[in-house]
Amino acid sequence: MNLGALYALEFFVAYNNSLGTNQGNKLMSFLTSLFNCSNLQHLNLAMNHFKGFLPHSIANLSTKITWLDLQDNYISGSIPRGIGNLVNLQTLFFLSGNMLTSSIPNSIGKLSMLEILMLDKNNISGEIPSSIRNLSRLGTLDLSTNMIEESIPISLGNCTNLLQIHLDYNRLMGEIPCQILGTIPTIFRQLKGIQELDVSRNNLAGQIPRFLGEFRFFQYLKLSYNMFDGEVPNGGVFTNISAFSVVGNTIIYQNKRSRQQVKLASPLQNKYLRLSFGELFQATNGFSPSNLIGEGGYASVYKGILNSDEQIVAVKVLKLHERGANKSFVIECEALKNIRHQNLVKIITACSSIDFTGNDFKDLAFEFMENGSLENWLQPSLLEQHEPKNLNFVQRMNIAIDVACVGQSSLDELQQGWTKIGVEIQMRDCLFIKVKWWLGGY
Known part of the structure; x- marks a missing residue:
């Protein structure tokens, strides 16, 4: 309980131990002892025996903290509204595998630096807050195995860097907004050895990434029945019309030999709105x-x-x-x-x-x-x-x-x-x- 005297403390990692007890709220006392550690950046207490309510005073931790991991404990209560004070939370925010209840606070939208948000395996209810649109750097979102209701918000489409979304085992209703299924992510550029890719019959939109034409080993590429528009790239696999499929989209393919357009997006002039x-x-x-x-x-x-x-x-x-x-x-x-x-x-x-x-x-x-x-x-x-x-x-x-x-x-x-x-x-x-x-x- 004297750790707060270590004013220069930056990292405290104690995951996978038997800290805390099944009785009493030792977590609150421990976190309170860290309030004076104004340089704290990394706190990991995952996989321990901490029990009790998640203290609202967690909002008083250092604003420099970028990594907070409290998963797989016995923490109950709700996520404090003041969590939005930790504006530099960045790499991880793990509260998975606890006993949290109530809804996700709108203040979560203040964590604009957040890249990974894990709240799975709890008893969280309510709806996904629309403020999640502000988490533009979010790459992984896991809200699975909770009791979240209503529909998936369209505002989630603003999180354009999302690579993983886990929403299984909830009480969600309605349609999946096409806004959250966007373009093929640029991280696919790293798949240099890929030979086949089939992403047909989805709601992928925007232009077909030109980097797909850079893959030397592509044998077959299927992009059919999506919402792609614009021109088909003209390199790599796209030079062989039998090696790719783009039917069911609104696009233009230019055959180099004949210099003819075999698929017109619209017979009207370009100044008109283009709809697929x-x-x-x-x-x-x-x-x-x-x-x-x-x-x-x-x-x-x-x-x-x-x-x-x-x-x-x-x-x-x-x-x-x-x-x-x-x-x-x-x-x-x-x-x-x-x-x-x-x-x-x-x-x-x-x-x-x-x-x-x-x-x-x-x-x-x-x-x-x-x-x-x-x-x-x-x-x-x-x-x-x-x-x-x-x-x-x-x-x-x-x-x-x-x-x-x-x-x-x-x-x-x-x-x-x-x-x-x-x-x-x-x-x-x-x-x-x-x-x-x-x-x-x-």
Whole structure:
């Protein structure tokens, strides 16, 4: 109990002994004796017989401490809120294998230097605090074998250096946020002798790391059905198209011999937002029938919400099994690149990709407008008679004037495009389609 007199003490390591007793709170007395050790950096009391509550006064230990290990004892109580005072905790924070209860305090987010957090094999309850987003240097998180509830917070996605997450044997609910499954970690760069790698059918995102093209011994690389975007690297395994698979992503592969792009991310110009099939799938709740807002001969239209900025969109999915749908898609994209008008619904992006089953997928995404189509306003169906939609004469005149302002040249261009694929369409029909977009349809 006189160790506190050693003012210059920096390291105290006494793990795997029989210190403490099964009776009384010797841990509190011992830790209290260390409060004067202002240079203490490393404290390891793991695998002993310390019993009793984790003292709140632990927050009074040296702020220089980087390593704290109290695992495999008989420590009970809750993690003190003042734990956030130990701002230099860095290499280890081990409280595994004890009898801790209550929830993880929000103050854990103040430990911004933390690299490893081990709280497994306790009786911790509550939810994972959102403040965990501040632990940007965290590489290992182990909260397994507790009673943690609710869902995995999206904020965990801010911990971009995470390599290990252990959440098994808890009471978690809901979906696993795609934000916590990020890109392939750069530590993979050290696997120089790797021959095969299969990370298909996950939620990996971002660009494919170029260092994968530096591995000399790669025989096969499978990155299929993720959320990768951008260009495929052009070195190493990527020079042999039969040695890697990237289907089910939104990417560009450049064949050096033919200098042709065999997979286009989007037929529209680069200034438009780029969305993958996975993002659109998520935005429309898996293209759920409950999100269906319209259907035509060549396409079905779904309401969706983009996770990136919570923008509401109308996603027009082409029925590629219908003859002429592919040509219609290309022609519509070309027309939309050249036509700009205040009365036309804004195009957000186009996606030409592959779905999760390996089939071609094409869509156009527009701004969503709430008021439905002009057709339902002018000729409401019998099912809508209980909620009549009325347009007076002045409103109808204003609509006609605005339609006329779309411009004859733009309509002629659309007319020519549809005629190319053998579809005769009268100008009044073309006007009607544009008016429907203007008023708030798809």
